[in-house]
Amino acid sequence: MALFTEQLFADHLTLPYPEAAVVGDAYFAAPVPDLPLRLRIDFAPTIYAGRYDGLRLRIVHLDQGPVDTLVLRFADHGAFDTRDRRNGYKQGQGEYGTITDWTRSEHPPWAGISVTRLRAAIDQYVRLWIPGAPPVRTGPPSGIAPAPHQRTSATRAR
Structure with missing residues (x-):
């Protein structure tokens, strides 16, 4: 199953970088085109093939190579809190805060992701x-309309 990487970055994370592209399962961007620093984001693998528990961010210098790497774990950023509660996944269980590309589905494995804290x-x-x-x-x-408990006073006034 595909990870639907392009859909995740284009439709959900919606990063504002002027020069960006998805190649395979990785997102590449030049947040400031005049600087020699680039951003690469891909899925952070776990010890299990096809299971991912976050996004891996890398800063790469065009001449000097990788500068820094950071993993943003889905569980730490509440990306799948709703799904995990609904499915009864508990912290420490393999499915908690992860996605897999093991099953065949027309839906992305990250469907229902909350990206606000990741962004x-x-x-x-x-x-x-x-x-x-x-x-x-x-x-x-x-x-995407905010959830009813997240509506602002302006939204309620309508």
Whole structure:
């Protein structure tokens, strides 16, 4: 099963970098095109083939190679809290906070992901390493209504 990487980055994470592309299962970007630093994001593997527990971010210098690597674990950023509660997954169990590409499905393995905290962490990391990078929007992706308990007073007034 495909990880639907392009869909994750284009439709859900919606990172604001002017020069970016998905190649295979990795996202590459030049957050500030004039600087020699690039961002690469892919899925962080676990000890099990085809199971991933987060996003691995890398800063790469065009001449000097890799500069830094950070793993943003899905569990640490609440990415699958709703799914894990619904399915009864507990911390320490293999399925908790992970996705797999073992099954055949027309739906991405990360369906239902909450990206707000992941986006904020990506923004903090990129802006630390790449001065002048555009800020990442940290609210819900456009076109997705907030959950009823997250509605603002302006939304309730309608």
